[in-house]
Amino acid sequence: MAIDNEITFRKLAVFKVFMETGNIARTGEALGLSGVSVHRALHSLEEAIRCPLFSHKGRNLVALPAARKLLEYTEEATGILEKGIEETRKIAGIGQRRLRIGTLYSLTLETVPRLIMGMKLRRPEVEMDLTMGSNQMLLNQLDNGALDAILISVNAGELDKTQLEVLPLFHDDIFLATPSSAHLSGQQPADLRDYHQQKFVALAEGFATYAGFQEAFHVAGFEPEIITRVNDIFSLISLVQAGVGFTLIPGRMRKVYEHDINLLRLAEPYQMRQLIAIVFARNRERDPNLLALAAEGRMYARSLGGMEAQ
Template sequence: MAIDEDITLKKLTVFLSFMELNNMARVAEALGQSTVSVHRALHSLEQGLRCPLFKRDGRNLIPLHAAYTFAESARRALAECEEGVRKVREMSGINPVRLKIGSLYSLTLDCIPQLVIGLKLRKPGLDIDLTLGSNRELLQLLNDGRLDAIVIGVQDALPGGPLVSVPLFHDEVFLAAPTGSPYSGETALDLQRLRDERFVTLGDGFVTSESFNHAFALAGFAPATAMQVGDIFSLINLVSGGIGYSLLPGRVRAFSSRIELIPLASRYRAQQLITLLMLDSRERDPNLLALAAECRMVGHR
């Protein structure tokens, strides 16, 4: 049986993205297309199959049982094609099958595993190296060409230079305190009340240390620092052990049940933007395009 010319790999990619996100606008953003193009691709795919995949409900498309059945075959077809392309490129010595990604320690519990799993589903033959470090270290490695892409947090503006950014999500900064502290249960904590407390901090170069310095600059005093450490895990343990308070982003909440994250008063509140960064000279690399698409998916979940 001949395959209709309306059934293309590009349209299968659009179709599978819609089956995952179930929203035309989100698919368009994730794939860098217009909603009109997404709708046209889905409609022409149905025409090529000569079989309806969706039920129309106003402006919404509701997948039929046929869509779920076809999605299984579409995933296998794309995976087989990806594998064939990988093998040919590997034999030719181009488009290496190893992607070097940098990340913050604080993203390793949830965000990075999601990205890696999603990327491996898109690119089964792709090997991934993960390097952990501070913003400063990772940006240097990216600019030196020793990393292909990095996922970091930024406090204010994005770093300058020839970089492409794909935002994932915003993360609010909180006071980190041991459970049962005198500030437990506060909903808008004024940092002025902590003038006599001791703090533990991350070293320079981390976005969380930037958030810490920014908040206390607004408070108008330099906090007493009991200790400075080089990783988020040590910092959390020191806070939970009562060595000192700190300021930490909400994403670390699940790292320990022995700390509490307490909202700050509105004047001190700040958010970190978690974003993918890559050199603009590499943005058309197929592996980085797949990583960027997966970042957009994670950002919508």
């Protein structure tokens, strides 16, 4: 026998609470429903099952043996469904004691440690796994469910905001980085055309500053001589420190490396800004771990003041 479309888990939940309380008013109070809604749900369920469940004594409903039998199976069915939902959420990593966060390497200097410290205060039972990589790699891992949330550089129109929740943290300017030993002929702000004879090092394709690097030199009107490409920003800066070449890096690296390399503000035609944001799937916006991360992200953004990198 096919199950009637009018038999829903919501109506069964109303039925279950009514069988426990024996009273329409108390059932409505427990579920936040009006007495009329409770009565309608019970009557609709009775019609869909096509057998009497209650007898009327005055204004009261009295459960018949058929209702008590239905209650047995309702408790079993709802118990199985609850367990199924719990196991499903566990497989998806939702609401568990582990949060898988992906981040750009450059954000591990300050942003990520502060967010993790805040998260440990909010949800001390949650263990956080950290994965570092390029913008594109992190987006791919978020898309295939390998990560729960990522901290990346967001470009306008790059992300589908119908599918993804984007929480801005701060904006960051891009600078020209040169070895501290370099004898610079150009003045600040730096005109990239003054450096057309210099050698450069760069991040590989897929990293946050890759497209900006390409665009800046396109505006400058020349193709830079790139000695090598690397897969993390710390290796990139080490090459600059060693005098291997110049590069472009975000200003958030300034605090740690300002005494080891020169950071020159770019002239107006080449200026770029990155928007750093927390990104996670919109269909997981009610996950308590992600709610806590979002709340911590908002606090962090407010602490920076004006959305500028500190």
